Amino acid sequence: MITTKQRAYLRSLANGISPIFQLGKNGIEEPFLKQIRDALEARELIKISVLENSGYGTREASDVICEEIGCEGIQAIGNKIVLFKQSQKNPKIELPKGDK
Template identity: 60%
Template sequence: MLSGKQRAYLRSIGTNLDAIFQLGKNGIEEGFLNQIEEALEAKEIIKVNVLRNSEYDAREACDEICSRIDAEPIQVIGNKFVIYKKSKKNPRIQLPR
């Protein structure tokens, strides 16, 4: 569980990220979750864009994905959200205490 200070730090990183995934009409399927998990293992923090043709809004998609892959929701703004999961093999982001 992240503290408010850690979440704020991750939000500051997430602000400058470009969305590397788009969630559309195919929804949240296993292949999509696998790609997100691989990206989180490599980068630890990613931004996802939810397209208008998706059955989810950004908050629903963020909550669903985070619960299924055990990631931390960091921020939801408009149709985008940022999630974080510490890398098992190569942690890069040093969280403040």
């Protein structure tokens, strides 16, 4: 679980990146989840665009993906989702220390 300070830091990093996936009419299926897992392992922080024909709301899609993959939903605003998961092999993003 990440703290609010860490979440704010990740949101600031995500501000400059473009969505690399679109969630569309095929919905959230295993091949889509595999692509997200691979992208999170490589990049740690990704942005996804949720299309209207997906059948999911932005927050709902974020919750489903996070539950399936075990990542953190950083932001769900408009039709964009920002996800974070620390890389197991090659961590790149160093989070600030917690609020405690």
